[in-house]
Amino acid sequence: MSVLVIAEHDNASIKGATLNTVTAAVACGGDVHVLVAGHNAGAAAAAAAQIAGVAKVIHADATGLAHGLAENVAAQVLALQGNAASNYSHILFPATAGGKNVAPRVAAKLDVAQISDITKVVAADTFERPIYAGNAIATVQSADSVKVITVRATGFDAAAATGGGAAVETAAATADAGKSSYVGSEIAKNDRPELTAAKIIVSGGRALGSKEKFDEVMTPLADKLGAAIGASRAAVDAGYAPNDLQVGQTGKIVAPQLYVAAGISGAIQHLAGMKDSKVIVAINKDPEAPIFSVADYGLEADLFTAVPELVKAL
Amino acid sequence: MKVLVPVKRVVDYNVKVRVKSDNTGVDIANVKMSMNPFDEIAVEEAVRLKEKGLVTEVIAVSCGVTQCQETLRTAMAIGADRAILVETPADLDLQPLAVAKLLKALVDKEQPGLVILGKQAIDDDANQVGQMLAALADLPQATNASKVDLAADKVSVTREIDGGLETLALSLPAVITTDLRLNEPRYVTLPNIMKAKKKQLDIVKPEDLGVDVAPRLKTLKVAEPAKRGAGIKVADVAALVEKLKNEAKVI
Numbered sequence: 001m002s003v004l005v006i007a008e009h010d011n012a013s014i015k016g017a018t019l020n021t022v023t024a025a026v027a028c029g030g031d032v033h034v035l036v037a038g039h040n041a042g043a044a045a046a047a048a049a050q051i052a053g054v055a056k057v058i059h060a061d062a063t064g065l066a067h068g069l070a071e072n073v074a075a076q077v078l079a080l081q082g083n084a085a086s087n088y089s090h091i092l093f094p095a096t097a098g099g100k101n102v103a104p105r106v107a108a109k110l111d112v113a114q115i116s117d118i119t120k121v122v123a124a125d126t127f128e129r130p131i132y133a134g135n136a137i138a139t140v141q142s143a144d145s146v147k148v149i150t151v152r153a154t155g156f157d158a159a160a161a162t163g164g165g166a167a168v169e170t171a172a173a174t175a176d177a178g179k180s181s182y183v184g185s186e187i188a189k190n191d192r193p194e195l196t197a198a199k200i201i202v203s204g205g206r207a208l209g210s211k212e213k214f215d216e217v218m219t220p221l222a223d224k225l226g227a228a229i230g231a232s233r234a235a236v237d238a239g240y241a242p243n244d245l246q247v248g249q250t251g252k253i254v255a256p257q258l259y260v261a262a263g264i265s266g267a268i269q270h271l272a273g274m275k276d277s278k279v280i281v282a283i284n285k286d287p288e289a290p291i292f293s294v295a296d297y298g299l300e301a302d303l304f305t306a307v308p309e310l311v312k313a314l
Numbered sequence: 315m316k317v318l319v320p321v322k323r324v325v326d327y328n329v330k331v332r333v334k335s336d337n338t339g340v341d342i343a344n345v346k347m348s349m350n351p352f353d354e355i356a357v358e359e360a361v362r363l364k365e366k367g368l369v370t371e372v373i374a375v376s377c378g379v380t381q382c383q384e385t386l387r388t389a390m391a392i393g394a395d396r397a398i399l400v401e402t403p404a405d406l407d408l409q410p411l412a413v414a415k416l417l418k419a420l421v422d423k424e425q426p427g428l429v430i431l432g433k434q435a436i437d438d439d440a441n442q443v444g445q446m447l448a449a450l451a452d453l454p455q456a457t458n459a460s461k462v463d464l465a466a467d468k469v470s471v472t473r474e475i476d477g478g479l480e481t482l483a484l485s486l487p488a489v490i491t492t493d494l495r496l497n498e499p500r501y502v503t504l505p506n507i508m509k510a511k512k513k514q515l516d517i518v519k520p521e522d523l524g525v526d527v528a529p530r531l532k533t534l535k536v537a538e539p540a541k542r543g544a545g546i547k548v549a550d551v552a553a554l555v556e557k558l559k560n561e562a563k564v565i
Contacts, residue, residue, distance in 0.1 A: 069482070070445065070455055097475040101457050104410070104445035113411050113530035116440045126534065131438055132331045136340050139535040179454035180484045183470065187478035196476075200564070225565060233494070243460070243495060244477055249436065250494055252476075258564040268330060275542065279562045281554065296545040296562065299554050309551040314565065 001030035002055070004088040006077060008098050009036060009044035011066070014051070016197040017094035017151075019158035022051055024151040026159070027121035028090045031055040034166075037076045037173075039066035045168050052160040057168045064176030067185075068098050071177040074105040079174050081110065081146070088146065089124070095150035095253075096196075103150050112144035117253075119155030133249040133272035153196060154255035154276055188242050195245060198228035200258045203247055203274070206234035207263025207284070207303060214240040217304065218262070220311045230254065230274075232264045248273035262303045266291025283307065315427030315486075316371045317360040319394060320417055321353040323378055323385040324437040333538045340536060349385045352432025354392070355492040358499040359462060360430050361393030368464045369428075371395045375420055377413050379404050383515060390510035391502035397515045402527060410438070412520075412527040414446030419523035421451050426487060428469065433458050433491040444491035454484040458493040 003025045008015040018034070025032045032053055036045040037060045045059040058080065064072045081088055091106060093099030095117045107114035119137070120128035126141045127149065195201065202221045208214040214235065222229045231241035233248055247254055249272035259277035264270060266282070266289055274280070275294050282295035285302050292298040299306055325331055326346040334341050349357075363369040374389035376382040377400040386397035400416050402408050421429060434441035441457075448455035456471035460479065463470040472481045474493045484490075502510075520527045548554045558565045 067480070070448075070457075074449065097458060097473075100441050101445065101455075104442035105449040105455070107442070108411065108414055108446035108449035111411075113409060114440075114442050114446075115531065116438075116442060130539065131536070132325070132340055133436060133439065134539060135331050136333050137537050137539050138533055139537070141532045141534055142530065143532070144530055177454070178485075179488075180456070180482055183481040183483050185475070185478060185480040190477075237495070242478075243474055249439070250434075258558070258562075269327070275539075279558070279564050280542075280545070281558070292545070292547070294542055294545070296543070297554055297557050298545055298547040299551065300547060301550075306551055310555065313551055313555045 001089045003028050003030050003032050003090040003092065004077070004080065005032060005034045006091070006093045006099065006102065007034050007036045007044065007048050008094050008096050009038060009041060011038045011041040012043045014044055014047045015096070016158065016194060017096050017153040019051060019161060020153040020156040021092050021094045021151040022053055022159040023156040024118065024121055025090065025092050026053045029124050030089060033058060035060065035077065035080065037065045037073050039063050049166040049168050050162050050164050052163040054164050054166040057166050058171045059168050060171045060173045062173030062176070065173060067182040069180055069182065070101045070105050071180055072174065073102045074109065075174040075177060077102070077106050078109055080171060090147045090149060093150045095152050099150050103148055107148035110146055110148065112146050112148055113142060114148045114150070115140060115142060116150050117152045118149055119152050133268050134275065135268070152253060154253055188244055192222060193226070193228045195228045195230055195252050196254055198256050200225045200227035201230045201254055201256045202227045202260040202262065203230035203232065203264060204235055204241065204262050205232040205264030206238060208235060208240055211240045217307050221260070221307055224311050224314045232270050261291050262307055264291055265289045266294065315369050316373060316424060317363060317369050318373050318375060318421065318424060318426040318429045319356050319360045319389065320375045320429070320431050320443070321357060321385050321389050322350040322432070322435045323347050323376065323382045324350045324435055327351055327436055333536055337535045337537055339533070347381070349388050350432050350435045352434060352492050354499040355494065355496050356430040356432050357389045357392045357394060358497050359492060362497065363464055364393065373398065373424060373426070375400070375417065377416050378402055378408060386515055387510045388502060390513045391506045392500060396513055399515065399517045400523065401517050401519060406527065407529040407533070408527060409529050409531060410440045410442040411446060411530060412525065413443050414450055415525045416520060416523055416527070417443070417447045418450040419525055421447070428464070428487060429489045431489070431491045433493055444489050448489040453487055453489050455489045456482050456484055457491045459490050460493050460495045462490060462496065
């Protein structure tokens with residue numbers, strides 16, 4: 001029995017969520033194989049081979065796989081699954097934008113249910129996953145022959161990125177489906193730690209009032225703590241911060257050591273994205289704000305004075 | 315070109331759900347239900363495409379219990395032309411794969427140029443149906459759309475991805491799922507609610523479509539998430555820093 005992990009990568013390196021997915025794969029049992037499907041992604045495949053716990057890396061290289069188009073990546077996974085020599089019992093994707101895009105496509109083609117965003121492997125066929133914005137945890141059992149799963153990175157520790165010594169095997173790439181094509185992308189410039197992997201996150205909400213104030217108040221605090229910056233949906237919708245910084249049910253799910261929420265009321269949808277943080281600090285001038293119900297340390301104060309004071313005190 | 319818009323009736327997003335004491339599910343009896351927020355965005359986008367003259371007919375579809383008719387009436391009040399309910403028994407656990415198969419059967423029948431769905435439903439948080447439908451119908455997909463540019467034979471979609479935005483071009487027919495920032499759904503007006511009551515709403519059964527809707531995943535238990543320990547309020551910034559350094563030891 002073996003388990004296939006679909007690596008998230010940018011052709012040059014492996015993205016962090018892949019490491020957490022490998023840990024979940026090990027928990028499912030059996031040999032762990034990692035698929036690196038991309039274009040000129042030899043470096044990413046070599047990096048995948050170093051991950052502890054990985055038995056084999058399968059590298060598929062083609063121009064059609066360059067940008068992770070769902071149609072082509074799904075076809076590649078199905079080609080591997082169709083190969084009698086492998087026949088995986090579990091196919092795992094990280095629950096990132098990329099993984100969520102492809103996994104259901106694979107599951108539907110295999111005519112199996114997909115299990116989204118698992119936070120725990122109870123048994124090889126039984127998993128825990130949050131539903132209703134994290135307000136309930138469902139334990140689900142799959143009777144399907146192949147389990148197609150997306151893995152919530154914050155639910156599992158990261159596998160060590162070094163220490164492994166898996167062989168890299170080249171697989172024949174499938175043909176481009178030709179129904180979709182990549183036009184371009186706009187990646188936000190960011191020198192900070194990646195939001196989903198950061199140890200500390202400082203997050204701002206609607207109370208910041210403007211993009212200028214958001215940057216002026218939150219940036220020094222993030223710099224001081226070496227933290228990633230996050231935002232509530234209200235702050236993103238108002239244009240104070242870019243979309244990809246949104247923390248919540250519909251944005252990123254994070255679980256850092258320290259989460260500082262400044263000027264965030266704490267709507268259900270925001271809490272869904274951060275309530276598994278180890279320590280939560282809330283700075284809000286409204287004593288009734290729901291964020292105080294999940295905060296370990298609450299400071300009832302105007303953030304425009306409290307945050308600069310905090311920067312100074314650190 | 316026709317557009318098919320699947321919509322789901324879910325617990326209203328403002329409701330804080332409670333887990334049943336016997337751990338069999340969440341208590342949704344007597345709870346306010348609404349259209350899934352992402353589906354409202356999908357209906358709005360379809361109606362806007364029609365208003366631009368790019369689309370001739372918008373068909374709303376829902377799969378589930380009889381009360382889903384209310385959700386379909388809402389879709390028609392926003393501007394959908396007609397609706398189809400695939401009615402399933404109240405005790406059935408209708409899962410994404412089954413819904414995708416029902417929608418595939420309707421796609422075969424209606425032959426839409428575009429299917430626009432929400433990216434995920436806020437109850438099961440699965441984020442699967444659009445992708446599964448695209449796979450079953452062998453159509454290209456663009457998930458998490460924040461911008462849609464429709465032309466005669468293709469559609470250009472800007473998607474929200476981790477780290478930024480990405481633009482794809484898809485041949486038609488295609489499947490698109492909506493992200494929050496695609497548009498701001500309009501409020502339905504009273505005259506439109508009245509007009510929606512007169513629009514056509516067909517009811518079919520899964521058997522009519524030849525689809526087996528039996529659940530594939532068995533829910534063994536639904537539990538409350540682990541509770542966080544009670545927090546404290548600190549008096550000032552100095553006290554906060556002291557706590558973080560010495561008590562929580564996180565900085």
